[in-house]
Amino acid sequence: MLPHFDLSIKIVKPAFIVGVLTLSLVLAVLLLSAPTSPFYRTPLFLNSPMSKLDIWSVGRMVEWRPCKWWLQGHLTALPSKSNGFIRVDCYGGLNQMRRDLCDGVGIARLLNATLVLPKFEVAAYWNESSGFADVFDVDYFIQQLNGFIKVVKELPSEIASKEPVHVDCSKRKGQFDYIESVLPALLEHHYISITPAMSQRRDRYPQYAKASLCQACYSALHLTKSLEKKASELLEAIPKPFLSLHLRFEPDMVAYSQCEYPYLSPSSIEAIEAARGDRKPWTGELAQIWRKRGKCPLTPNETAFILQALSIPTNTNIYLAAGDGLMEIEGLTSVYTNVVTKSSLLSGEDFKSMHGNTKAALDYYVSINSDSYIATYFGNMDKMVAAMRAFKGMYKTLFLSRRAFAEFTSQGLSGKELTEALWKAHRDDFVMGKGSALPDCFCEFKL
Ligand SMILES: *[C@@H]1O[C@H](CO)[C@@H](O)[C@H](O)[C@H]1NC(C)=O
Ligand SMILES: *[C@@H]1O[C@H](CO)[C@@H](O)[C@H](O)[C@H]1NC(C)=O
Numbered sequence: 502m503l504p505h506f507d508l509s510i511k512i513v514k515p516a517f518i519v520g521v522l523t524l525s526l527v528l529a530v531l532l533l534s535a536p537t538s539p540f541y542r543t544p545l546f547l548n549s550p551m552s553k554l555d556i557w558s559v560g561r562m563v564e565w566r567p568c569k570w571w572l573q574g575h576l577t578a579l580p581s582k583s584n585g586f587i588r589v590d591c592y593g594g595l596n597q598m599r600r601d602l603c604d605g606v607g608i609a610r611l612l613n614a615t616l617v618l619p620k621f622e623v624a625a626y627w628n629e630s631s632g633f634a635d636v637f638d639v640d641y642f643i644q645q646l647n648g649f650i651k652v653v654k655e656l657p658s659e660i661a662s663k664e665p666v667h668v669d670c671s672k673r674k675g676q677f678d679y680i681e682s683v684l685p686a687l688l689e690h691h692y693i694s695i696t697p698a699m700s701q702r703r704d705r706y707p708q709y710a711k712a713s714l715c716q717a718c719y720s721a722l723h724l725t726k727s728l729e730k731k732a733s734e735l736l737e738a739i740p741k742p743f744l745s746l747h748l749r750f751e752p753d754m755v756a757y758s759q760c761e762y763p764y765l766s767p768s769s770i771e772a773i774e775a776a777r778g779d780r781k782p783w784t785g786e787l788a789q790i791w792r793k794r795g796k797c798p799l800t801p802n803e804t805a806f807i808l809q810a811l812s813i814p815t816n817t818n819i820y821l822a823a824g825d826g827l828m829e830i831e832g833l834t835s836v837y838t839n840v841v842t843k844s845s846l847l848s849g850e851d852f853k854s855m856h857g858n859t860k861a862a863l864d865y866y867v868s869i870n871s872d873s874y875i876a877t878y879f880g881n882m883d884k885m886v887a888a889m890r891a892f893k894g895m896y897k898t899l900f901l902s903r904r905a906f907a908e909f910t911s912q913g914l915s916g917k918e919l920t921e922a923l924w925k926a927h928r929d930d931f932v933m934g935k936g937s938a939l940p941d942c943f944c945e946f947k948l
């Protein structure tokens with residue numbers, strides 16, 4: 502845990518050997534309690550050039566923690582009368598559905614509605630039907646939301662046979678307010694379903710609605726017992742300590758990004774072409790601008806380069822939190838040789854029969870329990886994992902900067918210069934808690 506331990510021994514004279522342990526402990530206490538310097542927690546005399554520290558050893562000045570008003574806030578009493586029932590309908594991948602569910606709980610509380618268990622509608626590409634109860638523990642969810650919002654498993658008999666009236670929020674353009682635009686429909690129909698839109702006026706939320714959102718998202722979602730059992734088996738099988746790496750270099754992702762990559766293998770090019778549809782990649786100067794804005798997913802090769810720039814040893818145990826569709830993975834595994842995946846660790850029949858959502862849940866679980874987590878993208882899973890890790894006080898979380906990488910390479914930097922520039926950019930992000938902004942439920946805390 503303390504990489505400085507062995508160094509501390511070197512400065513101890515042989516005569517004091519018996520005191521080594523005590524001194525080391527004293528040093529450890531000093532190191533841990535020393536006021537944070539902007540760069541290293543380590544006193545200068547221990548910071549010898551032969552022991553380049555990895556990114557996690559850099560002293561931080563800011564970290565994100567759950568806001569007090571949510572964790573320790575006084576709960577506002579729930580209204581005695583509910584304005585009706587709301588079901589949140591969620592679509593897309595697991596973490597996108599979860600994001601929408603969190604928002605939906607906030608909206609339901611804002612509208613003083615009673616929450617019905619959400620509908621998890623699974624996108625066609627998952628080819629399966631894991632609903633909410635297949636992934637998350639329903640009773641735990643209800644219990645954790647006690648006092649925040651009323652949740653029911655069963656509808657009252659007079660409306661149980663009805664389908665909710667769907668109120669389409671996605672068509673509402675620009676900033677809008679749920680009280681103005683959705684409450685009337687709720688009062689009229691008593692039972693509605695919504696899919697939250699991203700453009701809502703969350704700034705108008707009273708604190709109790711925000712607190713419900715936070716509680717639902719970060720305290721109330723536990724995997725089902727059976728899924729958690731599978732996930733902890735997987736966690737146990739991974740060599741420790743380990744880094745969970747969320748790599749997103751998949752055909753659909755690359756096609757969607759509209760970026761061009763010059764050095765891909767013919768099979769990758771073919772897979773990307775097949776996923777492109779009418780999204781043609783940018784070319785010429787536009788491609789440059791797009792790339793510099795940080796829009797292009799990092800390749801496994803680029804990822805390996807940045808990890809090395811962050812002094813992450815090449816013998817680090819890495820768990821690849823990703824699907825089986827990764828392209829050009831040799832770019833990573835030729836440098837970082839201790840890489841495992843869930844399909845390499847879980848090969849039983851029960852794993853083969855697992856579906857997209859439940860597999861995504863395994864990656865999520867491992868990533869919120871890994872020693873460190875690095876994301877190459879800023880997607881829904883990354884946001885969710887970063888938030889859960891902050892919630893649990895796990896600070897070794899980092900988003901690689903696609904923007905910095907593109908900027909430096911376009912300036913012509915390479916080799917040692919590029920390494921140094923990447924180190925500085927990521928170090929500064931890590932020190933200031935930047936690049937991992939956690940809005941809404943988390944507050945910046947000066948260390
Ligand atoms: C919800 O109830 C609170 C009191 O608990 C009240 O102040 C607020 O105006 C109500 N909002 C709606 C939309 O009914
Ligand atoms: C989808 O599921 C069906 C039935 O279980 C199966 O036959 C088919 O091969 C699956 N498709 C894919 C792409 O996994």
Ligand SMILES: *[C@@H]1O[C@H](CO)[C@@H](O)[C@H](O)[C@H]1NC(C)=O
Pocket residue numbers: 764802803805806832835836
């Ligand atoms: C990435 O690919 C380039 C070009 O093929 C190669 O020169 C370089 O060594 C690779 N870097 C890593 C870290 O694998």
